[in-house]
Amino acid sequence: MKTAPRAQDVAALAKVSQSAVSRTFTPGASVSEETRRKVLAAAKMLGYRPNALARSLITRRSRIVALVMSYLDNQFYPLVIEQLSQRLQKAGYHVLMFIAEVDEEADGVLAEILDYQVDGIIMASANLSPRLANSCADLGVPVVQFNRVMEQRGRGRSKISSVTSANESGGRMAARLLVERGYRRIALIAGLENASTSIERERGFTDELAVLEMRLWNREVGHYDFHRAQEATQRLFAGDERPDGLFVANDHMAIAALDMLRQELNLKVPEDVGVIGFDDVPQAAWGAYRLTTVRQDLEPMIDATVALLCQQMTGELRPADIVVPCALVERATVRQRPPSTA
Amino acid sequence: MKTAPRAQDVAALAKVSQSAVSRTFTPGASVSEETRRKVLAAAKMLGYRPNALARSLITRRSRIVALVMSYLDNQFYPLVIEQLSQRLQKAGYHVLMFIAEVDEEADGVLAEILDYQVDGIIMASANLSPRLANSCADLGVPVVQFNRVMEQRGRGRSKISSVTSANESGGRMAARLLVERGYRRIALIAGLENASTSIERERGFTDELAVLEMRLWNREVGHYDFHRAQEATQRLFAGDERPDGLFVANDHMAIAALDMLRQELNLKVPEDVGVIGFDDVPQAAWGAYRLTTVRQDLEPMIDATVALLCQQMTGELRPADIVVPCALVERATVRQRPPSTA
Numbered sequence: 001m002k003t004a005p006r007a008q009d010v011a012a013l014a015k016v017s018q019s020a021v022s023r024t025f026t027p028g029a030s031v032s033e034e035t036r037r038k039v040l041a042a043a044k045m046l047g048y049r050p051n052a053l054a055r056s057l058i059t060r061r062s063r064i065v066a067l068v069m070s071y072l073d074n075q076f077y078p079l080v081i082e083q084l085s086q087r088l089q090k091a092g093y094h095v096l097m098f099i100a101e102v103d104e105e106a107d108g109v110l111a112e113i114l115d116y117q118v119d120g121i122i123m124a125s126a127n128l129s130p131r132l133a134n135s136c137a138d139l140g141v142p143v144v145q146f147n148r149v150m151e152q153r154g155r156g157r158s159k160i161s162s163v164t165s166a167n168e169s170g171g172r173m174a175a176r177l178l179v180e181r182g183y184r185r186i187a188l189i190a191g192l193e194n195a196s197t198s199i200e201r202e203r204g205f206t207d208e209l210a211v212l213e214m215r216l217w218n219r220e221v222g223h224y225d226f227h228r229a230q231e232a233t234q235r236l237f238a239g240d241e242r243p244d245g246l247f248v249a250n251d252h253m254a255i256a257a258l259d260m261l262r263q264e265l266n267l268k269v270p271e272d273v274g275v276i277g278f279d280d281v282p283q284a285a286w287g288a289y290r291l292t293t294v295r296q297d298l299e300p301m302i303d304a305t306v307a308l309l310c311q312q313m314t315g316e317l318r319p320a321d322i323v324v325p326c327a328l329v330e331r332a333t334v335r336q337r338p339p340s341t342a
Numbered sequence: 343m344k345t346a347p348r349a350q351d352v353a354a355l356a357k358v359s360q361s362a363v364s365r366t367f368t369p370g371a372s373v374s375e376e377t378r379r380k381v382l383a384a385a386k387m388l389g390y391r392p393n394a395l396a397r398s399l400i401t402r403r404s405r406i407v408a409l410v411m412s413y414l415d416n417q418f419y420p421l422v423i424e425q426l427s428q429r430l431q432k433a434g435y436h437v438l439m440f441i442a443e444v445d446e447e448a449d450g451v452l453a454e455i456l457d458y459q460v461d462g463i464i465m466a467s468a469n470l471s472p473r474l475a476n477s478c479a480d481l482g483v484p485v486v487q488f489n490r491v492m493e494q495r496g497r498g499r500s501k502i503s504s505v506t507s508a509n510e511s512g513g514r515m516a517a518r519l520l521v522e523r524g525y526r527r528i529a530l531i532a533g534l535e536n537a538s539t540s541i542e543r544e545r546g547f548t549d550e551l552a553v554l555e556m557r558l559w560n561r562e563v564g565h566y567d568f569h570r571a572q573e574a575t576q577r578l579f580a581g582d583e584r585p586d587g588l589f590v591a592n593d594h595m596a597i598a599a600l601d602m603l604r605q606e607l608n609l610k611v612p613e614d615v616g617v618i619g620f621d622d623v624p625q626a627a628w629g630a631y632r633l634t635t636v637r638q639d640l641e642p643m644i645d646a647t648v649a650l651l652c653q654q655m656t657g658e659l660r661p662a663d664i665v666v667p668c669a670l671v672e673r674a675t676v677r678q679r680p681p682s683t684a
Contacts, residue, residue: 025456025481040480047482064438064458078420085439094458095439096406097427114367116406116436138382139367140389226624259629282568287601288630 005046014042062117065309068098068106070126074224074252075281079298080124080146087306093119093313100126107132114139120309122146127194133160137319142312144305147296149196149321161312161319163304167197167278170294170326171204174247174276175212177292177328182337183245183274185217189232189257191224191249198224198249201278205247217243222253229253233260237267244273244337251277251284251293258289258333274334290332300324347388356384404459407651410440410448412468416566416594417623421640422466422488429648435461435655442468449474456481462651464488469536475502479661484654486647489638491538491663503654503661505646509539509620512636512668513546516589516618519634519670521554524679525587525616529560531574531599533591537566540591543620547589559585564595571595575602579609586615586679593619593626593635600631600675616676632674642666 011018016035023031024039031039042048065088069077085095098113100106106126113121114136121128121136124146128136133150136143137159145162178186188205191198206216220236222229229248233256236243248254254277261267261275269275277284280295304322312318353360358377365373366381373381384390407430411419427437440455442448448468455463456478463470463478466488470478475492478485479501487504520528530547533540548558562578564571571590575598578585590596596619603609603617611617619626622637646664654660 040477044480044482067439075417075420078417078423081420081423081439082441086441089441094454097409097423097437097439099424099427099431112436135382138386140386255628263629283625286597286630287605288628 005048007048009046010039010042010048013046014038061313062119063093064096064116064118065093066098066113066116066118066121067095068100068109068113068121068123068126068128070100070106074125074250074279075283076147076250076252076279076296076298077125079281080302083298083302084122084124084146084305087302088309091306091310093310095122110136114141119313120144122305122309123148128160130158133158136160142309142319144309146301146305147197159319161308161321163301163308163322163324164196165296165301166323166325167200168204168207170278170296171201171206171247172208173294173326173328174201174278175205175208175214177276177330177334178245178247178274179209179212179214181274181334182339183334184214185241185243186214186245186247187218187220187236187243188216189220189222189229189236189246189248189253191222191253193221195224201249222248222256224250224253226252226256229256230260230264233257234264237261237265242267242273245334246273246275248275248277251279251281251291253277254291254293255283255289258291269333270335274337276334280329284329285331292331292334293329295327295329297324297327347390349390351388352381352384352390355388356380403655404461405435406438406458406460407435408440408455408458408460408463409437410442410451410455410463410465410468410470412442412448416467416592416621417625418489418592418594418621418638418640419467421623422644425640425644426464426466426488426647429644430651433648433652435652437464452478456483461655462486464647464651465490470502472500475500478502484651484661486651488643488647489539501661503650503663505643505650505664505666506538507638507643508665508667509542510546510549512620512638513543513548513589514550515636515668515670516543516620517547517550517554517556519618519672519676520587520589520616521551521556523616523676524681525676526556527559527583527585528556528587528589529562529578529585530558531562531564531571531578531588531590531595533564533566533595535563540566543591564591564598566592566595568594568598571598572602572606575599576606579603579607584609584615587676588615588617590617590619593621593623593633595619596633596635597625597631600633611675612677616679618676622671626671627673634673634676635671637669637671639666639669 007018007021011021020035021039024036098109107129110132121143133143143160149162150158190202220232222232248257267273277291277293280293284291284293301324349360349363353363362377363381366378440451449471452474463485475485485502491504492500532544562574564574590599609615619633619635622635626633626635643666
């Protein structure tokens with residue numbers, strides 16, 4: 001094995017001081033054009049690169065956090081990438097992207113992730129099997145599930161952390177709003193059947209309907225996908241007796257439903273149908289939609305994720321589950337209905 | 343300096359074979375629960391981590407590509423992140439995210455980037471000063487500018503590559519469409535004044551207007567920002583004589599303009615004003631907008647970026663500038679106007 005060339009090798013070859021080599025490779029540092037040219041020529045000849053990864057072998061820190069995601073078409077996730085990247089960057093870490101297959105466990109990319117010697121792992125819109133999640137913890141690599149929780153398959157508590165919205169209580173808010181506003185034939189479009197966000201939002205929604213002595217009129221699955229959510233909407237409204245209220249498990253699908261209802265089915269929202277989404281992505285506020293929705297409060301979610309991860313990367317591995325409250329955002333797709341004539 | 347513990351140290355302490363250690367840290371490999379437990383305990387005690395970064399010191403490859411971006415609210419960029427990550431992942435690389443300040447040169451993050459020993463750098467929606475870009479090349483780290491080109495400040499050709507759309511010819515298409523459809527008072531909302539995309543699109547647009555013996559009616563700057571694009575729209579339409587056609591330098595701002603025109607100014611699109619954007623982001627096709635636009639062909643742009651970078655990371659540093667053609671996508675915001683009564 002050939003030893004990597006060192007700064008002193010470059011200095012010797014270029015006939016300059018070692019500090020001149022260091023300054024050449026420090027952006028912004030002062031060095032004469034002549035010296036710089038000599039150093040670069042010597043570095044090129046030797047194949048030298050500054051600040052070798054050796055540093056992370058000494059400190060045993062790569063300052064890399066893996067971010068595993070399975071799909072980005074939901075407009076919630078670009079914000080997550082941007083804000084996580086920014087916040088971790090300030091804390092001295094950078095985000096390494098791993099794209100997993102939608103709707104499958106991300107176990108396949110784990111070997112690759114560990115190969116990069118990451119200091120921590122954030123799983124967002126992706127699931128890791130409990131067994132592998134726990135073996136990361138065993139290796140001293142903290143894992144935070146962002147916006148997902150892991151199913152507990154028995155065997156006590158998981159060794160990994162999670163940061164989520166209060167999805168169940170958000171689902172309850174949606175049900176209460178529709179019922180209070182006078183909607184009576186209430187339908188739902190679920191997301192992915194195995195995603196905790198969808199499961200919890202639906203559970204809260206139907207539980208609250210039961211409390212209010214209502215039953216779910218109808219239900220379809222949109223798989224958190226734009227096109228499939230439009231098909232789900234079509235199926236829900238195909239019969240003679242149509243729903244008059246609709247809860248959609250995220251805004252991405254709710255916007256798809258609004259387009260289908262208005263443009264294809266020629267229904268008026270909120271006059272013929274009330275629609276409520278979940279997330280409050282920026283697009284929900286766009287003038288053509290003005291979607292009433294349940295807001296996931298991204299900033300505290302990001303804060304908690306970065307705090308949890310940093311604490312565990314530098315200190316004790318003590319997993320925690322943090323739940324951030326949701327809030328109702330009323331815009332123009334749900335309104336008070338006239339008293340029923342039934 | 344303490345030497346990092348090796349697999350054989352773990353095997354010795356755990357009293358198992360070295361292969362058992364290796365299997366314990368290979369996700370999916372077969373190993374008994376008993377052996378696994380012993381190996382993990384020994385690894386934890388020694389602070390051992392598998393597949394040490396040592397590998398990249400030997401091969402001198404980190405398999406990391408830095409992706410530098412300055413803002414993600416434009417819906418074009420989430421697609422870029424997803425597709426670049428996916429394509430590079432297939433080629434054996436992963437994307438490390440760096441967020442730079444909007445509208446500033448990204449020189450500040452360069453030291454950090456080089457510190458990660460990246461094999462290559464992609465600058466998307468961010469600029470690097472020519473001096474620093476060239477010093478990356480001198481270090482043997484290829485740089486590809488994605489969707490931006492560098493200003494040539496004299497001194498011959500840059501050492502870095504670029505992949506862009508044919509922005510100028512796209513701007514020409516937009517001008518031709520509006521004029522052919524009978525629009526006569528044609529205004530423009532520019533993006534960032536120093537971004538090559540905005541400069542080239544505007545140049546193509548005004549050049550083609552001149553060819554068609556028309557002049558730009560009015561012009562405002564939206565800074566590629568949703569809110570500022572709405573303000574720009576308001577200013578353009580504040581006078582008594584309003585524009586009847588509008589070219590907006592990207593879809594993100596064009597959607598903002600449509601909301602302003604329809605919801606606030608009570609104008610009809612395309613009856614009162616024709617609007618054409620640029621990019622063809624997924625939202626441009628949403629039912630409530632159906633925006634006529636100039637399509638940037640993302641897939642060949644990503645293909646070219648990955649191909650260029652891989653070729654330069656593994657072989658010769660030969661910079662190239664690749665320009666991908668645009669295409670007109672006609673939807674519902676521009677239509678044939680009745681013959682002028684003026």
